[in-house]
Amino acid sequence: MGRVDRLPPGQRWIPAPVVYDIVRERPKPDMDRYRFKVRGLVENPLELMYEELKALGRVQVLADFHCVTRWSVKELLWEGVQARKLLEMARPMHTAKFAMVHCLDLYQANMPIEYLIKEDTLLAWGLNGKEIPPEHGYPLRLVVPELYAWKSAKYVESVELRDSDAPGFWEERGYHMRGDPWKEERYSSG
Ligand SMILES: Nc1nc2c(c(=O)[nH]1)N[C@H]1C(S)=C(S)[C@@H](COP(=O)(O)O)O[C@H]1N2
Numbered sequence: 001m002g003r004v005d006r007l008p009p010g011q012r013w014i015p016a017p018v019v020y021d022i023v024r025e026r027p028k029p030d031m032d033r034y035r036f037k038v039r040g041l042v043e044n045p046l047e048l049m050y051e052e053l054k055a056l057g058r059v060q061v062l063a064d065f066h067c068v069t070r071w072s073v074k075e076l077l078w079e080g081v082q083a084r085k086l087l088e089m090a091r092p093m094h095t096a097k098f099a100m101v102h103c104l105d106l107y108q109a110n111m112p113i114e115y116l117i118k119e120d121t122l123l124a125w126g127l128n129g130k131e132i133p134p135e136h137g138y139p140l141r142l143v144v145p146e147l148y149a150w151k152s153a154k155y156v157e158s159v160e161l162r163d164s165d166a167p168g169f170w171e172e173r174g175y176h177m178r179g180d181p182w183k184e185e186r187y188s189s190g
């Protein structure tokens, strides 16, 4: 990974991720009806069945996971398709600068498009050699290793490309609009 110090400032290692959900009952998707979508400012909107998505190719990413509440977990092994590949298929318009990720539990997370096209940003269906367990985001999770864990949205339903940034669930409640753990972008000042 190339960093001398793997632990971002203000973090400590714990053995396994703590599950955080904004809803008491996590979504139980009907996989016959489930479609993953890429929409908004794209030339070619996508609507893919789970099996179609999985057929696009699989990559593995081994990444540390950093929660803004100051815990980090080493080396989670995610398996999925690069988000960048889906964007190539959807062909973002040149006005597309930000993404809003929409989830089945109505959670949302925003980020600059540059984080979506990072090499290690995945739409993941596998964790540590198995199907992603329900509590960690089945059927599909956006994994953005270069941002705090709240940007790694579970139960993803769609990725919407936009020309302007807008706050997601936690950003509306004071979390940072970008959330780079190496810069300790935990909360917005405003
Ligand atoms: N859809 C959805 N994604 C989500 C959340 C959520 O409540 N709903 N919580 C976020 C937060 S605040 C964190 S810290 C991580 C926690 O991941 P985990 O529950 O897999 O440990 O998921 C993020 N993704």
Ligand SMILES: [Mo]
Pocket: 020, 067, 068, 069, 149, 150
């Ligand atoms: Mo979080």
